[in-house]
Amino acid sequence: MCALDIRPAIGTERLILRGPTAADIPAMAELANDIGVAGNVARMPYPYAVEHAEEGLARIAREDPRREATFAIEHRDFGFLGMLGFHEKQPGRSEVGYWLGRPFWGRGYATEALTAALRWAKSDWRRNVVWAGHFADNPASGQVLIKAGFLYTGDVEPQDCLARDCKVASRKMVWLA
Numbered sequence: 001m002c003a004l005d006i007r008p009a010i011g012t013e014r015l016i017l018r019g020p021t022a023a024d025i026p027a028m029a030e031l032a033n034d035i036g037v038a039g040n041v042a043r044m045p046y047p048y049a050v051e052h053a054e055e056g057l058a059r060i061a062r063e064d065p066r067r068e069a070t071f072a073i074e075h076r077d078f079g080f081l082g083m084l085g086f087h088e089k090q091p092g093r094s095e096v097g098y099w100l101g102r103p104f105w106g107r108g109y110a111t112e113a114l115t116a117a118l119r120w121a122k123s124d125w126r127r128n129v130v131w132a133g134h135f136a137d138n139p140a141s142g143q144v145l146i147k148a149g150f151l152y153t154g155d156v157e158p159q160d161c162l163a164r165d166c167k168v169a170s171r172k173m174v175w176l177a
């Protein structure tokens with residue numbers, strides 16, 4: 001759990017991004033057990049149970065903080081909203097992903113969290129390039145990425161979606177610091 005404990009907290013007007021803890025497991029399991037959430041990310045199972053949240057947290061605890069960083073997104077008043085993480089799918093290539101529970105969609109939280117996380121990635125984590133991809137049938141995520149400063153590369157690649165149990169076209173995007 002050391003890697004979690006040293007993760008910095010990133011504050012925004014409404015949110016705190018911080019290392020996830022075991023206290024997040026019940027909310028994580030409840031909010032992620034939604035095909036609208038799990039079906040729009042690559043590696044989240046559906047149905048999503050408490051054991052999946054526990055496994056996810058254990059995986060995060062094993063992250064190498066030089067290559068990966070996963071944050072819980074917490075609202076200053078409402079508590080846990082979702083997750084945001086930077087992962088290295090290919091060596092030296094940081095890719096960001098995120099999800100919020102459905103009750104919290106449509107209020108600008110994802111854009112606020114992603115913008116703050118990118119600021120941290122540039123200033124503290126020393127990343128100049130971050131990649132992302134969103135399923136072509138999920139334009140809301142594309143809009144979040146655009147608002148945070150990402151540009152479409154023009155590449156569209158089939159990507160496995162665990163919850164849907166099929167490949168889904170993923171539109172690739174890039175952010176330059």
Ligand SMILES: CC(C)(COP(=O)(O)OP(=O)(O)OC[C@H]1O[C@@H](n2cnc3c(N)ncnc32)[C@H](O)[C@@H]1OP(=O)(O)O)[C@@H](O)C(=O)NCCC(=O)NCCS
Binds near residue numbers: 109133140
């Ligand atoms: C995608 C997701 C993160 C968006 O979170 P959010 O907090 O609602 O996002 P924001 O409010 O910051 O911005 C959403 C934007 O998408 C727009 N949008 C919503 N539905 C849309 C649609 N069907 N088509 C186009 N744009 C859409 C909103 O209008 C808003 O843009 P605007 O501020 O310019 O009006 C959230 O819905 C989610 O977690 N979904 C499930 C998991 C997921 O998709 N993760 C991303 C994987 S790439």
